[in-house]
Amino acid sequence: MQYDPLALFGKRLVELRKARGWSQERLALESGLARSYVGGIERGQRNIALYNICVLAATLGVSPASMLDFDELT
Amino acid sequence: MQYDPLALFGKRLVELRKARGWSQERLALESGLARSYVGGIERGQRNIALYNICVLAATLGVSPASMLDFDELT
Numbered sequence: 200m201q202y203d204p205l206a207l208f209g210k211r212l213v214e215l216r217k218a219r220g221w222s223q224e225r226l227a228l229e230s231g232l233a234r235s236y237v238g239g240i241e242r243g244q245r246n247i248a249l250y251n252i253c254v255l256a257a258t259l260g261v262s263p264a265s266m267l268d269f270d271e272l273t
Numbered sequence: 274m275q276y277d278p279l280a281l282f283g284k285r286l287v288e289l290r291k292a293r294g295w296s297q298e299r300l301a302l303e304s305g306l307a308r309s310y311v312g313g314i315e316r317g318q319r320n321i322a323l324y325n326i327c328v329l330a331a332t333l334g335v336s337p338a339s340m341l342d343f344d345e346l347t
């Protein structure tokens with residue numbers, strides 16, 4: 200693979216979170232995921248699993264597919 | 274969440290694999306993932322992580338986002 204999925208996902212999550220005007224704390228609170236885990240995902244350090252990708256999508260009110268809609272690949 | 278992400282992902286993977294005319298064995302061979310793991314994913318029994326989602330996307334020649342493009346949610 201010519202790209203780093205974890206880094207791209209982290210960047211995308213920051214983008215979607217900020218579009219809602221949320222802090223990491225707020226996203227953690229709303230999603231039920233630990234704040235430190237959210238921080239690790241956003242830094243590209245967590246190989247997040249499908250279920251939590253969909254939890255974040257539902258929390259942010261976006262489709263699961265848009266969580267993996269990486270600009271760099273289009 | 275009103276849906277089962279693992280079941281939907283499994284169904285989507287079967288769809289994409291069959292669109293290429295591949296068996297589970299062929300997808301396992303091409304992706305480097307174990308055949309039993311591919312079978313478990315397709316049965317909705319594996320909470321596959323981001324990196325392997327992107328490995329499967331690259332192997333199938335589709336975007337990561339399309340792996341999570343669940344008809345049931347549109």
